Amino acid sequence: MVQDFEIVVVGAGPAGLTAAIRLLEMGHSVALVEQEAFPRPQIGESLSPGVRSIFAYLGAGELLGDPRYLPDIPARVAWGSGEPLLVEPAQRGGGVMVDRAHLDAQLLAVAIGKGLQVFQPARMTALSFQNDRYELKVQSAARDFRITGRVVLDARGRKGAHTREHMTLAPASVALWTHVPADTMRHEAAIETVGEGWIWGAPVPGGEYRIMVFTDPDSIKGQKLVPSMQQMLTQSQLFRSVLIDDLRFEIQTCVVSVYVHTRPWDRQFIKIGEAAFTLDPLSSTGVEAAMRFSLQTAIAVHTMLADGNPGVAKAFYENKLADAVASHSRWTSGYYRQAATSDSPFPFWEKRRNFRMEALSVINDFTALIKRRLTRERPTTHAIQPAAVPIDPLIRFLWDKPVRLSGQLAFSSEFAVTGDRVEIRRALQHPNLSRPLIYLNQIEVPPLLNALSEGDTYGAAIETWCRLVPYHDVKKVLGFLWSAEIVQ
């Protein structure tokens, strides 16, 4: 028997589970296929402070308070030529070191509590599309079966797609890691650059300290892993006391490529999390970025299913994906540039110095969008925090004066999310605004400016606006526009 759902999610990592929870909350029928039995080990345990608000939003905030997890770890950073710097938790925000095997299993339980239908351990092995629905072939130990969905969310992580479908956004590195007893190092995270790359270490739940080195694949080609890793540790200031040997230390390794998928929204087959894009581990924000993007994708999917118009939904999804990729790439390449001295002969730094976004090849509209975002100069805004103005005297002063709009005011079309649906709205653009403005405290501003007539005084404008929104909102909007010098 074939079971039918509106949405099938493949993969129960943070990306798949975030999307599943939100789409269930929006009233959709959602199934999830996960190939591993949980708990299963997973890398990516150093969670950035921003995940807290996402877990809370999903109704799962208490999961991060598990007594086994390690919150608020200080970090000692020796980046580039500078002296090591101790960054206290208060300066970094409230990150937490978790056990992903445990956390992913608990988040799955939250999703099941909200109505998720789970097939696990079960693996998607084939997919076909017919009559506006996908049919998935699923293989489990007990039997093979089929399920269908109007939308498939591919959350299979980095192994989900072939590398020829990736647009590479930075030179690849290789990660080597092992665990030493917790008391080998201080109870701190440590980050340090060395000749062949950089090193990260942190205590992990379970009384161990994880050390991970990132280097160029060419640096370890044909080399034994333990001596390669030991050489990097010995060069360092923060890790030089650590001694690893073949007998007691198991080294794990993986290639770390930084990419965005070239066709992440294909008909109704949509990639999320690391199936869509990966970040350089330098920022330790992979999980947060994957979850945040899943929240946005859930809105896009809901809009498509509710409005039947995939155009806006897909454009919103692709723009959010481009935003995530561009802001992260700028941050990472800037951070690497600080450490990549012009004479460093090692391939890790040399490749980062020479990597040019301008050389990225474009194969479709989506990759063209990514390249534009990565290579364009950021618009220069002189965003100001408008000062609070005493509004009643200002209104009396302006009452008979004509409204003059700033010559630098422009309008653009932007995405606006209301009630879990995305739509296109007009927005104000001005150098004094940090981003296009649609709403001010939930008051839609462009229609107010639209309602003005040539030669209106402020008194006439206020009377017109009072027919559209309450007087106390008119006061808020006018005070803001005046102090941001959008009206003069």
Ligand SMILES: Cc1cc2nc3c(=O)[nH]c(=O)nc-3n(C[C@H](O)[C@H](O)[C@H](O)COP(=O)(O)OP(=O)(O)OC[C@H]3O[C@@H](n4cnc5c(N)ncnc54)[C@H](O)[C@@H]3O)c2cc1C
């Ligand atoms: C070396 C390294 C270090 C990192 N360190 C950090 C860090 O410190 N902090 C951080 O925030 N992030 C880190 N990350 C990134 C982090 O691991 C990822 O961002 C995160 O796991 C992505 O989540 P996801 O849900 O997209 O995929 P995953 O967590 O990979 O989940 C994918 C799921 O899909 C399942 N699956 C795959 N194929 C199928 C199939 N055919 N059928 C059914 N199920 C399938 C898998 O079993 C898996 O459970 C690191 C990454 C790397 C490579």
